[in-house]
Amino acid sequence: MKKVEKKRQLVAQHLEIFRCPVCHQPITKLVGNSIVCTQGHQIDFNKHGYLHFLKGAADTEYGREMFLARRQLLSAGLFKPIVRQIAQTLPNRALKILDVGTGEGTPLKQLAGFRPGITDYLVGFDISKAGITLATQLDLPAFFCVADLRQLPFVNDSFDVVTELFSPSDYAEFNRVLKPNGQLLKVIPNSDYLIEVRHLLYGSTARHSHYDNSRVRELFAKHYPGSRVQRIRYRFTVPTGLQAALVEMTPLHWGKGIRQLTATALAKLRVVTVDVSLLMARKN
Numbered sequence: 228m229k230k231v232e233k234k235r236q237l238v239a240q241h242l243e244i245f246r247c248p249v250c251h252q253p254i255t256k257l258v259g260n261s262i263v264c265t266q267g268h269q270i271d272f273n274k275h276g277y278l279h280f281l282k283g284a285a286d287t288e289y290g291r292e293m294f295l296a297r298r299q300l301l302s303a304g305l306f307k308p309i310v311r312q313i314a315q316t317l318p319n320r321a322l323k324i325l326d327v328g329t330g331e332g333t334p335l336k337q338l339a340g341f342r343p344g345i346t347d348y349l350v351g352f353d354i355s356k357a358g359i360t361l362a363t364q365l366d367l368p369a370f371f372c373v374a375d376l377r378q379l380p381f382v383n384d385s386f387d388v389v390t391e392l393f394s395p396s397d398y399a400e401f402n403r404v405l406k407p408n409g410q411l412l413k414v415i416p417n418s419d420y421l422i423e424v425r426h427l428l429y430g431s432t433a434r435h436s437h438y439d440n441s442r443v444r445e446l447f448a449k450h451y452p453g454s455r456v457q458r459i460r461y462r463f464t465v466p467t468g469l470q471a472a473l474v475e476m477t478p479l480h481w482g483k484g485i486r487q488l489t490a491t492a493l494a495k496l497r498v499v500t501v502d503v504s505l506l507m508a509r510k511n
């Protein structure tokens with residue numbers, strides 16, 4: 228079966244979770260290469276096999292090169308302990324899981340790998356076409372789409388779990404698409420996250436050298452008073468040759484006043500610190 232046909236079948240399997248991005252009415256039909264809402268609005272599968280729910284072009288600086296760099300590091304296991312921890316919080320039954328800001332899709336693939344024998348319904352979305360094009364190419368029975376975080380193309384009470392790694396949030400939208408008592412799992416960086424990269428780029432005293440997540444944590448706790456936080460911290464050995472990709476995959480290098488890195492400087496990035504908080508809540 229062709230990849231595009233497989234993706235169409237994945238959508239057809241749970242057509243009831245999709246809603247129209249124009250009028251917010253349910254999607255009720257899959258006709259040929261399109262899904263159609265009750266008002267007759269039509270969204271076509273593109274040649275890659277994904278649906279593009281945004282009305283205009285996405286405003287994003289995350290290009291294909293960045294996602295390819297990211298895929299190299301993630302495939303080498305940069306975030307695997309985080310994904311394992313997420314998997315351990317999930318019940319052992321088939322779930323509908325939405326991955327927010329899914330990028331090129333590797334974390335969702337690794338999550339599926341940590342749940343052998345369980346057939347979850349996996350959906351990932353991102354605002355970046357470059358990311359979703361790469362994600363759709365993964366050998367993974369998951370459906371990916373380009374969508375806006377603030378206007379999710381899903382009906383209310385659709386998902387058991389919403390996961391999110393290093394992505395912005397819209398808690399009202401997450402609550403809308405989560406089933407009652409559904410789980411929200413959000414990963415945010417702690418101050419030592421990739422500290423070695425930051426020190427290399429900015430020096431150890433500059434403003435960008437440290438990252439403060441207290442505002443994000445406070446906002447999360449305000450939305451979800453019963454939430455829990457788990458710290459996940461480990462050291463990751465950067466595979467030889469992937470030092471430049473590691474710098475490329477993070478938005479850190481966009482900042483002003485960064486140093487130009489020489490090959491000698493890059494070679495010093497042998498081991499990096501991954502230090503994050505996993506914020507866990509239930510829809511209330």
Ligand SMILES: [Zn+2]
Binds near residue numbers: 248249264266
């Ligand atoms: Zn419509």
